[in-house]
Amino acid sequence: MTDGTMLGQLIAQAEEEGAELTTLRAIAEEAGTVGANRALARLGLEDAGAAKDMAELRELLSAWRDAKKSMIKAVMQWLGRTMAALVLVLLALRLGFPGWLK
Structure with a gap:
């Protein structure tokens, strides 16, 4: 099972249990941003000069x-x-x- 399908199933399950879809999508987006920033920090690419x-x-x-x-x-x-x-x-x-x- 890929991460995308797992995330979709978790969002669907949470929505069935009463969570708002927009809230769940915002949580998933924020988790992705935090994870990406953490990965960049581990690689030493979190500073402003990383693009250069x-x-x-x-x-x-x-x-x-x-x-x-x-x-x-x-x-x-x-x-x-x-x-x-x-x-x-x-x-x-x-x-x-x-x-x-x-």
């Missing part, structure tokens, strides 16, 4: 991903050029290129 910190972290992560892509691309290009050079050297040896130099 998260934006900087996202920017840093994006830069890291870009750098990683660039590095992988550069390594693949290097490997491709190395393989092409190796093929040319092997082809020259097969065709007797060292004999042509004599």
Whole structure:
């Protein structure tokens, strides 16, 4: 059972027992806000600078991903050029290129 269905059942049960639906919804909303604030506090994100910190972290992560892509691309290009050079050297040896130099 998910939290949403459990909350819905509890609200329905309380309404049947005489509680006002608006009061129950307000309690559920306040509980959600308190829980979210508690979770943010545990993560150290409750201060006013948290939004700026998260934006900087996202920017840093994006830069890291870009750098990683660039590095992988550069390594693949290097490997491709190395393989092409190796093929040319092997082809020259097969065709007797060292004999042509004599």
